[in-house]
Amino acid sequence: MGYTLNFSAVWRSFDQLLWGLLLSLELAIGAILIGAVIGLVTAFGLISKSGWARRPAALYVTVIRNLPILVLILFSYFALPQMGVRLGKIESFVATLAIYSGAYLAEVFRAGLLSIPNGLKEAGLAIGLTPMQIRTSIVIPLMFRNVLPSLSSTLISLFKDTSLAAAIAVPELTFEARKINVETFRVVETWIVASCLYVATCTVLAALMRMVERRLVISR
Amino acid sequence: QDKSKLDEVLERGHLVLGTGSTNAPWHFKSVDDKLQGFDVDMGRIIAKSLFGDPDKIEYVTQSSDARIPNITTGKVDVTCQFMTVTGERAQQVAFTIPYYREGVGLMLKADGDYADYEALKEAGSSVTVSVLQNVYAEDMVHAALPEASVDQYESVDLIYQALESGRSDAVATDQSSLAWYMTQNPDRYRDAGYGWNPQSYSCAVARGDQDWLNFVNTALHEAMTGVEFNFYADSFKTWFGKDLQPPQIGFPVEYK
Amino acid sequence: MNEFLAFLDQVWLARFVILRGLGLTVSISLLAIALGSVLGVLVGLALTYGNRPLRFVVRAYTDFIRGTPVLVLVLASFYILSTIGIELNAFQAGVFALAVFCSSHVGEIVRGALQAIPPGQTEAAKAIGLTFSQTFTSVLWPQALRQMLPTWVNTAAEMVKASTLLSVIGVAELLLRTQEIISRNFMSLEFYFLAGLLYFAINYAIERFGKYVERKVSVPS
Amino acid sequence: MTKNLLEIQALRKRYGSVEVLKGVDCTMQQGEVISIIGSSGSGKTTMLRCINMLEDFQGGRILIDGEPIGYEERNGVRVRKSEKEIARQRALTGMAFQQFNLFPHMTAASNVMLGLIKVKKMARDEARSVAEKWLERVGLGQRADHYPGQLSGGQQQRVAIARAIAMNPRLMLFDEVTSALDPELVGEVLQVIKDLAADGMSMLLVTHEMRFAFEVSSRVIFMNQGVIGEEGDPKVMFLKPQTERLAEFLKTSSFA
């Protein structure tokens, strides 16, 4: 079939796509920052000896991991306000993505925490640090270095998940692409360009995270 | 030299209609899972003109932003999905004649503090209006109620919820939606009796097929003014709760 | 209380619609998992045993797919394929997109599992005179299958979750059904909650099933 | 009467149902260097860990400078002190472990500084100069900014000792600090300990290096199945063991 590609309409709106991409990145980074905090607290819950801390944490992780994120997004955007929780589009999306990633990161962090030798904690105790100080100065910094590779793959999949924000009209990359489609009906060209932008950004993100890993890796 | 869509549809024996499934009273599912609504009836009018049978339709449910791509990529013969006619869109698809003129209206609680639009306007800044979130929402409300404060919500059910719970004094949104909601909840709400912000709804087909466009136009036109008027009027009554006056007989109303 | 009864009433009215949505969600997922796994195994084999050019092509394919959001894959296969003359309806396009997505993941899983098998296994098989295809079917593949089962089950659960994205192109799976019901009765809180519960049930069942199979096929030690 | 630096009274410790320390009594004066020897599993490590409250214990008391460690009597009931109080008491003793346990994400200097800053609330600069002084003392002045991964085992163990000593503990505990080291690196660590002994540091050391224990200690304790089997002057202990058990243990150990 003689479909001829014509990208000129897409290039005209290219800056919209770039702004969308930027927002996608912001959403992903915002979500992972909050998600990391949630994940960290949950992870300590998961490894806790007390059932009161462990059970809710485990429940949260199981439930969230088994729910489609789109359902979560729609739920928190359309249904939560009925329960009196009203957030703007972007806030609602970032919060949802954070809660979603928190469940995944909790598992990652849990493994990271368990991999820290007990001796290091004891060495901290022996010089008189309190358990809290040991957590903040030794356990968490070390754990983060250990889980950096998983953290970067989580960031990348979160970045891809930001495309779902289009469902609630957050003007990120996919939303912009769909808008351009409606305006220009250059569907093929738009999706090719959008996909390339996603792939390129993922590649760059991965490379950046590897650089960070190399910087932070503990020299031997 | 290409065959017209009209011939293609006739040959196929049914119409492929693009519309949505999640917006009452335009296009939504009945309890027994049938697609229904005013948009859907427009499609049925076209099908009836084609085959003498309004049910010869294959529905393609689509999200709002899929309306134009699905036309341009030929996934549907025609889309009827409360599509607001704008010049920009008309450069990409061919619009039929409009089948409805939408406006924004105000809905009040039947037993509320304010009787009608005048009372609202008088009350000035002490009135709160709930509207759908939109860049123009504030301006839109202020065009009618310059001093009212505006609360924006994300979905239709929420603006109703706001009115119901007393967080707002009035709801401002499409008149058609208001009308539908009021028929669903009889005696609880009241129309404030003021409309503004007009826009036309049309079906749309792919550009460059005048035969097909003519056909759809004719079908819709005759439903609003000619032999199929009763079909249109029944539908109008069902979804908007209003009886239409039959078109005046004699000199065609269009040329008056 | 009244509200809850009203909700139950609405659920009862919509029971067939919900069941149909659920059925479609399950069949989309199953189809996508089945097709994606078959394709994914081929991808994994190509990545592990392919010659250089083949490996390069397949690697580019998986990297591209894995770098693209599933929603974009869904939208793209619905719109792009038709413009190049492949006419798929929304259901087919959606399943195609999910299968492609699934294949890139399964491909990686298969590659990882095969490469994790110690080379000594291949050598031992060669030493008793097995050909490559015999070695593969009797020695490598059974071990790889056991190794990849848990991750594969995860992927299957991911596919169920990803099937929600087909609502965007109008496939009447569970989520779109839910939205349709909400647009009729405005009970968003209750019905999104119900949808969540159903998805959770499906995935929880998959998880349990996976654990069961894992126990079944585990090699005693 | 001179006040005892360390006093252990009827110390009992169980892991689950297994009693590992079955009533250990022992006192130690300021400036003493005591080696603890005994076969594997006899409870040497456990005793050290109880003194530093790395393990809870079920019976008896441990006093440092007369202050009871870890537990107090409240209304006649034995209760564990608060984490914060225990943390403070742990800083009274310094401990060096078999596995060094340096913090791998911190330089040698930072390892030493951490406790000074967090526990002793020193300013960074002051902590840095104290750290450098102690690293100098263990012969690692040049390595202050190396990470543990960049140091040999022996160097790591010396940093670990510096980290403990820098906290200015009343008493140093050493648990087989040379067993994880390659033989050629043992000497440098033992030298550091000898120097500390010469400076008058009070030390309790678990060791399998009999010759070293013989040379450096003012007293030797032989642990046997959770109790002290024999104790006394190293010359008497090693050359004229009083009990059968010790004689046998010395025979199988490397002391010759």
Next chain:
Amino acid sequence: MTKNLLEIQALRKRYGSVEVLKGVDCTMQQGEVISIIGSSGSGKTTMLRCINMLEDFQGGRILIDGEPIGYEERNGVRVRKSEKEIARQRALTGMAFQQFNLFPHMTAASNVMLGLIKVKKMARDEARSVAEKWLERVGLGQRADHYPGQLSGGQQQRVAIARAIAMNPRLMLFDEVTSALDPELVGEVLQVIKDLAADGMSMLLVTHEMRFAFEVSSRVIFMNQGVIGEEGDPKVMFLKPQTERLAEFLKTSSFA
């Protein structure tokens, strides 16, 4: 002249640019038991792997019963045989590895049966009884239905030997089959090999167990830097080494 079971002619093997075998010549009669000794990296394993075509080789020929292994001349050009043909030739030799390499997902019996069924095309029942016979022979009749993970290292190695022997090879290759075993398990494996030798099985074994090589072999080959440094009767080789190199090697090895 008796026909040689194995004949290696000027065998050359490179890994990249490193030449590991630099022209090895060697012949072996039916029923001989030859031990290959030599220091690490001298090419012992590589030679065995070439005989079994687990490695390609660049120069020379290997003949089993006069049939060239792995390569053939076609129009004066040396070409690798088809995979299928090579698979057949591999079955002429049996190999036991240092790491056992049992298939972990199959029982001991299934491990032995696999080659019988797939390569020898035996029926399941027949294969099962052959497998049982051989497992009996290596003293594991009771363990036929155990999985490798349920067996000790020594038992696993015996299953691996049974798996190779059951294929009824012309020649068995053993590559340090006891080095991965705990010392107390070595004996049971060596006993199996001794029994096979006594039955007249032709064997080529790489080993570091000098005493065993001395006892069991009819001839010993000393590999040195990719060539055969010395070969001959074990009594001569071990007790009166002719070359400096071998003497030195024997001194550092455990043979005393």
